[in-house]
Amino acid sequence: MKKALNVLLALAVVFGLYSCADDTIGTSISDTRLAIIEDSSFTITGQSVENNSLLSRTSVQLLGAIKSDGYGKLSSQIVTQFMPTYAIDTVGTNIHWLDSCKLVFKLPVTGAFTGDTLAPMKLNVYRLNKALPSPIYSDFDPKGYYDEEDLMASAAYSLSSSTICKEFDSNSMSYIYHREVEVPMPTDYARELFTKYCESPEVFRSPKEFAKYFPGLLITNSFGSGRVMNFTDTEFRVFYRKHAELSDTTDTIYSGVQQAYLASTPEVIMNNIISLEIDKSVKDRVASGEALVMAPAGYEVKAHFPVQDIIDAYKKASKGSMSVINKLSLEVPAEEIENEYSIAPPKYLLMVKTDMKNKFIEGDSLTNSKDSFYAEYNAKKKSYVFNNMREYVLDIIKNKGGIAPEADTYFTIIPMDVTIYTDNSSSYYYYYQSNPTATVTKIAPQVSVPAIARLRLDKANVKITFSKQSVL
Numbered sequence: 001m002k003k004a005l006n007v008l009l010a011l012a013v014v015f016g017l018y019s020c021a022d023d024t025i026g027t028s029i030s031d032t033r034l035a036i037i038e039d040s041s042f043t044i045t046g047q048s049v050e051n052n053s054l055l056s057r058t059s060v061q062l063l064g065a066i067k068s069d070g071y072g073k074l075s076s077q078i079v080t081q082f083m084p085t086y087a088i089d090t091v092g093t094n095i096h097w098l099d100s101c102k103l104v105f106k107l108p109v110t111g112a113f114t115g116d117t118l119a120p121m122k123l124n125v126y127r128l129n130k131a132l133p134s135p136i137y138s139d140f141d142p143k144g145y146y147d148e149e150d151l152m153a154s155a156a157y158s159l160s161s162s163t164i165c166k167e168f169d170s171n172s173m174s175y176i177y178h179r180e181v182e183v184p185m186p187t188d189y190a191r192e193l194f195t196k197y198c199e200s201p202e203v204f205r206s207p208k209e210f211a212k213y214f215p216g217l218l219i220t221n222s223f224g225s226g227r228v229m230n231f232t233d234t235e236f237r238v239f240y241r242k243h244a245e246l247s248d249t250t251d252t253i254y255s256g257v258q259q260a261y262l263a264s265t266p267e268v269i270m271n272n273i274i275s276l277e278i279d280k281s282v283k284d285r286v287a288s289g290e291a292l293v294m295a296p297a298g299y300e301v302k303a304h305f306p307v308q309d310i311i312d313a314y315k316k317a318s319k320g321s322m323s324v325i326n327k328l329s330l331e332v333p334a335e336e337i338e339n340e341y342s343i344a345p346p347k348y349l350l351m352v353k354t355d356m357k358n359k360f361i362e363g364d365s366l367t368n369s370k371d372s373f374y375a376e377y378n379a380k381k382k383s384y385v386f387n388n389m390r391e392y393v394l395d396i397i398k399n400k401g402g403i404a405p406e407a408d409t410y411f412t413i414i415p416m417d418v419t420i421y422t423d424n425s426s427s428y429y430y431y432y433q434s435n436p437t438a439t440v441t442k443i444a445p446q447v448s449v450p451a452i453a454r455l456r457l458d459k460a461n462v463k464i465t466f467s468k469q470s471v472l
Contacts (some may be wrong), residue, residue, distance in 0.1 A: 012318060016460040033469075036326070039313050040463040042331070046303030046455075048286045052276065054138040054297050055361050057444040058266060058417050059107070062272045062296070063123065064228035066115045070339030073277040076228060076296075079142055080270040081132060081216040082236065082262035084204040087195040090241040090258050099239050099255075101190040103153065103183040104216075106233040109164060112179060114450050115341050117159045119226030125153040128215035135362065138274040138297050138447065154222065155183040159229065172422075178232070190238040193261050198211070207268055216269070230448050236262035272296070272447045282337070282452070291455045292337070295346055295415035295446035299454055299463050302354060303411050305330075307396060308403055310464050328389040329463050332375075332413075333456040334382055345453030346415035346446055349384050350374050354410040365443045370395050374416060374443055377453075380405055384455075393464070411420050413455065415446040 055157045065075040103125060107113075133140075162179040196203065196213065203209050242257045263358040264270050274297045286292055291301045314325065334345050352360050352372040360372055367374050369391040375384040396408055403409065419442040 006198075035468045036465065037317055037468055038463060038465045039310075039317070040461055042306045042309050042462040042464075044303055044457050044460045044462055045300045046291050046330075046457050047289070048292045048299040049302050049412075050278075050298070051300050051414075052139060052274075052297045053273070054136055054445040054447060055135050056270075056272055056296075056447045057361070057365065057442070058272075058419075058447055059266045059270055060272075060417065060448040061219075061231040061234060061264070061270065062228055062274070062447055062449075063105075063219060063231065063246045064113075064115070064121060065085050065225040066228050066341060066450070067225060068115075068279070068340040068343060068373060068450075070279060070281060070337055070342050071294075071341070071450065072279040072298075073275075074228060074296075074450055075221065075225075075275045076220040076447075077142070077221065077273040078231075078270070079128070079132060079136075079140065079145070079216065079236075079273060080234065080264050081207070081211050081268035082214070082234075083207055083265040083268050085259065085261055085263075086205055087201070088194060088204065088261060089192070089240075089242070089257075090198060093240050095191050095194050096191045097241040098187060098194060099188055099241065101185045101236065101238045101261075103185050104235045104237055105157075105181040105183070105229075105231040106235070107159075107162070107179045107181065107229060107231050107354065109177050111449075113159050113227050113229045114343060115227035117227065119158070119224055120156065121158065121224030121227060122154065122156050122222050124151055124220045124222040125185070126150060126218040126220070127152050128218060131215045132212055132269045132271070134269055136269060138272060140271055140273055142218050142273065142308070145215075152189065152217075153183050155186050157181050157183070157229070158227070160469075162438060172310075181229075181231075185236070185295045190261070193238075195228045211268070228450065234264040235260045245259055248459070266442075276446065279339075285337075285454070293346060293349065293413060293415050294452055294456060295449075295451040297447075298415075298452070300415070301413040301457075302377055303351075303413055303457065305409055305411055306462060307393060307409055310393060311397060311403070311461070314441045314464060314466060318466065318468050323464045323466050325390055325394060325464065327387075327463075327465040328393050329461075330386040330389060331461040331463075332384045332386075333459045334377065334384060335454040335456060336382075337452045339452065341450075343450045343452050345377050346451040347377055348374055348418045348443075348446075349377070350414045350416040350443060351386055351411050352414070353407065355407050357412050357414075362406060366440065367443065374418060374440075376418075415451050416443050417446045417448045418443050 061078045062076040067073045157287045163182045166175040237260050239258045242254045257327045276297050292299045356371050368390045373386045421439045421441050
């Protein structure tokens with residue numbers, strides 16, 4: 001479909017190419033028309049490709065197991081290093097006053113699981129005995145990194161047994177609510193860390209050195225199926241008594257004082273060990289030619305983007321006149337796949353040049369609008385829109401070598417987790433309620449929650465919009 005919207009604008013205003021010192025310019029300006037042309041007569045094609053090895057690069061931890069018709073059988077374990085606290089509290093306390101300790105998993109108040117909230121499930125915690133590899137992938141085999149006989153803790157876990165907690169966020173100046181699942185841990189381990197800190201505090205000031213002393217933990221789903229939970233953070237908390245002198249010089253003993261000795265953070269290695277057996281019905285749909293995306297460690301789509309056709313149409317339409325590309329966009333409709341646990345389409349999709357996919361994921365993981373783009377799922381319109389593709393086509397047009405058929409035309413579309421930082425800290429926001437600033441800080445393959453959808457490439461809308469100068 002092609003559409004031209006004619007807008008009468010002064011050429012000097014639009015293009016800024018001429019000087020008003022020339023008395024003959026007036027007539028030529030008044031005889032100039034600017035046409036805004038939209039062309040969406042292009043077709044994108046593609047097919048699903050299985051990818052069961054992901055470099056997750058996320059701090060979200062997925063634990064549990066589900067089996068869902070229309071999706072498949074998914075299980076996930078967690079292996080993680082920990083960031084140590086810079087300073088353990090030793091003032092007014094001692095190793096004998098360490099009363100208990102817990103491994104605490106944090107998760108969102110809503111959207112924290114997929115499956116049955118009441119399914120009985122149990123987890124095991126093992127101590128790693130050697131350093132994790134880097135990079136580490138979703139098909140990592142932990143065998144040889146821990147001793148099955150060295151079980152640190154075991155506990156039942158569920159959403160219904162979790163506790164709703166709140167903590168003050170200095171950025172938003174408000175309380176943020178979350179859930180917590182607690183696993184009692186051996187007090188001897190807390191005392192071991194306390195002793196190590198007293199002997200070698202420098203070990204706790206370097207995550208790299210601390211990982212040599214304590215490589216991390218493996219958390220497995222040891223019993224049950226029917227739910228996977230997505231934890232946003234894990235802490236090792238120690239509870240102890242503390243002696244203090246009050247202002248009136250009297251002494252007191254505080255009980256139940258706590259400190260987080262360790263925490264999982266983006267700065268240390270964390271990996272979800274994922275096993276996915278794709279349902280036969282899903283495989284049959286892919287075999288019939290449907291383009292499906294599936295996470296985690298499921299399907300991505302390799303697509304051929306019609307950039308040569310777009311450039312040819314642009315050059316043909318603008319031949320003999322000055323023209324400027326205003327916008328290039330791609331809208332892809334998505335269909336939900338019926339399944340047992342209402343597993344939804346991915347919240348975000350990344351579209352990256354296929355030959356640059358690994359570099360993107362292993363690098364800074366931020367889109368640049370030339371060879372990588374991302375789109376958010378619009379549940380109301382049931383589609384993804386990649387709006388910012390203008391620089392991509394301009395970059396190719398400027399390249400005197402022309403289009404590289406493989407490098408420039410093939411993209412991989414991947415379900416992604418997008419981390420967005422919202423800055424509410426400006427005084428303008430507090431006093432005048434201006435919109436807070438949102439910044440994308442990381443884009444990584446989706447491992448946070450299961451997802452599946454069919455991309456209707458046959459109904460996709462590739463549209464270029466450009467301005468063309470013409471003379472009346």
